[in-house]
Structure formats: structure tokens, C-alpha cells
Amino acid sequence: MSKIAFQDCYIQSLSHCYGCGKNNPEGHQLKSYWLDNYEGSKTIAHFTPKPYHTAIPGFVYGGLLASLIDCHGTGSAAAVVHYKNNLTIGSDPTIRFVTAALNINYLAPTPIDKQLELVGEFSQVKDNKVIVDITLSTNNVICVKGEVVAVKMPATFK
Numbered sequence: 681m682s683k684i685a686f687q688d689c690y691i692q693s694l695s696h697c698y699g700c701g702k703n704n705p706e707g708h709q710l711k712s713y714w715l716d717n718y719e720g721s722k723t724i725a726h727f728t729p730k731p732y733h734t735a736i737p738g739f740v741y742g743g744l745l746a747s748l749i750d751c752h753g754t755g756s757a758a759a760v761v762h763y764k765n766n767l768t769i770g771s772d773p774t775i776r777f778v779t780a781a782l783n784i785n786y787l788a789p790t791p792i793d794k795q796l797e798l799v800g801e802f803s804q805v806k807d808n809k810v811i812v813d814i815t816l817s818t819n820n821v822i823c824v825k826g827e828v829v830a831v832k833m834p835a836t837f838k
């Protein structure tokens with residue numbers, strides 16, 4: 681794993697996201713990295729749910745899981761476009777990605793008392809659009825699969 685999370689390289693003004701912004705103390709503060717030995721092709725993040733993330737006692741609320749997949753996807757998209765263009769993720773001008781589409785499939789109940797692992801792979805990488813396929817697992821069991829269509833953040837967001 682690289683030492684600095686993708687999201688922690690975002691400029692201060694783009695670090696308030698509820699899912700992954702380091703400047704949002706109420707948020708999830710998800711941290712995404714390159715998977716060891718897969719720089720440029722696979723990404724990883726971990727998250728440990730809190731008891732209040734409950735859907736049915738013992739199991740995680742699906743909206744939280746979607747949110748984690750969303751932010752791992754947009755962070756991974758920013759990382760791979762920088763990687764492909766030989767840029768550093770914190771470099772200027774800021775290239776960031778927002779969610780255009782999110783498709784989530786819940787395959788198995790997700791236990792609330794385990795660490796969650798998200799792994800992302802890219803099915804399409806263009807400078808303006810990246811499609812990221814993400815699995816969310818606990819104890820090597822895939823509980824959720826998601827596809828994130830991430831599009832380069834337009835100027836209207838600034």
C-alpha cells in the first residue's frame with residue numbers, strides 16, 4: 681500500500697465529502713490506496729462499521745455500503761487517470777471525478793462486526809471517464825459488487 685491515501689491528496693476545498701473527505705469529521709473518511717504490487721490496476725480500502733450502521737441487527741445498512749463503493753470508485757478513478765498521465769494525484773490543476781452512475785448488487789448479508797475490504801479494478805479508463813468494478817468482502821466472502829461510472833468533475837462543482 682502507498683502511504684498516503686488518494687483522498688488525503690485532495691486539495692482542502694475538495695476534502696469535505698461525506699464519504700471520504702478528510703475535512704469532514706462527521707463523515708466516513710474512507711481511505712483508498714493502490715493494492716500492493718498492483719499500482720495502476722487495482723485499489724484497496726478498508727472500513728470498520730460502527731454499531732449504528734445497522735440495517736437489521738448484526739448486519740450493515742446497504743446505503744452505507746453503496747456510499748463506500750461510491751467513494752472508493754471516484755478516488756480510484758482520480759488515481760488511475762493521474763497514474764496513466766504520469767501525474768501526482770495532489771498536483772495542480774486538480775483532476776477529480778464525481779459519480780455519474782452507481783450500480784450496486786447485494787449478494788450476501790454484510791456482518792457488522794467485521795472489517796470490510798473494498799477492491800477496485802478498472803474496466804474502462806479515459807481521461808474524462810473511468811469505470812471501476814468494486815467488490816466489498818468480509819473474511820474473503822464477497823457481500824456486495826458495485827460498478828461506479830466516474831466522470832471528470834466539471835467546473836460547475838467549483
Ligand SMILES: CCCCCCCC(=O)SCCNC(=O)CCNC(=O)[C@H](O)C(C)(C)COP(=O)(O)OP(=O)(O)OC[C@H]1O[C@@H](n2cnc3c(N)ncnc32)[C@H](O)[C@@H]1OP(=O)(O)O
Nearest residue numbers: 694697750751754776777778779780781808809829831834
Ligand atoms: C472531489 C472529491 C469528491 C468525491 C466525490 C464522491 C462521489 C460523489 O458523491 S460525487 C456527487 C454525486 N454526483 C453528482 O452530483 C454528479 C452530477 N452530475 C453531473 O455533474 C454531470 O451529469 C456529470 C459530470 C456526471 C456528467 O456530465 P456530462 O456533461 O453529461 O458529461 P459528458 O462530458 O457529456 O460525458 C462524459 C462521459 O460520461 C458519460 N456519462 C455521463 N453521464 C453518465 C451517466 N449518468 N451514466 C453513465 N455514463 C455517463 C458520457 O456518456 C460520456 O462518456 P464517453 O466519454 O464514453 O462518451
